[in-house]
Amino acid sequence: MTQSLRESLLEKNTKEIGKLLIAIVKLEPKLSELPFFNLTSFNTQLSNNYGNLSWYLIFEKEYKEAINSAEKGLNIDKEQTWIYTNLALSNLLAGNKEVAMRIYDKFKNQSTSNKKSFKEVFKSDLKEVKEVKLLNLALYDEILEKLNQ
Incomplete structure (x- = not known):
């Protein structure tokens, strides 16, 4: 897969996922009023949706919203x-x-809630944003060096 095709697919999928996440987050107040509503599992899912939305917003260059x-x-x-x-x-x-x-x-030597190494996830995320040119190479190298200390 070429880089431009990968970027095009990423952009298309990211926008669609972002729209879905925004819709889910907007439903939050209404869902809590339902009689069969399970607050604990809903809060976990809602938290995950906000986390996923922040990822989407990074690629939209909406950093404050992320x-x-x-x-x-x-x-x-x-x-x-x-x-x-x-x-x-x-x-x-x-x-x-x-x-x-x-x-x-604070987190580089710990594991995430889904049992992955924070350090490895940080590195992977940095690589992804560098590949789509949201992060310059000098800053990428600087952060990687600090993560490896």
Whole structure:
């Protein structure tokens, strides 16, 4: 698959997923009124949706909104620690390098809520945004060096 085809597919899928996530998040207040509503599982799913929405917003270059979505997800369910990967990345891309580095430093030697290494997820995320030219090579190298310390 060529790079341009990959970018085109990523852009198309990202936009569709983003639209779905936005719709789900907007339904939140109405769903909690249903009699069969399970708040615990709903909160976990809603938290995940906010985390996924933050990822989508990063690729839309809506970094402040990505930060807000990640923070909302973490406020709803603090057990969804994987969202910190999106919070760090969106802060980095928004120019809040110090905030991003504090998150990277705090979590780099831990595992996410879905049992993956934060360090490896951070590296993978950085590589992805570098490939679509959201992150310059110098900053990419700098962050990778700090993650490896």
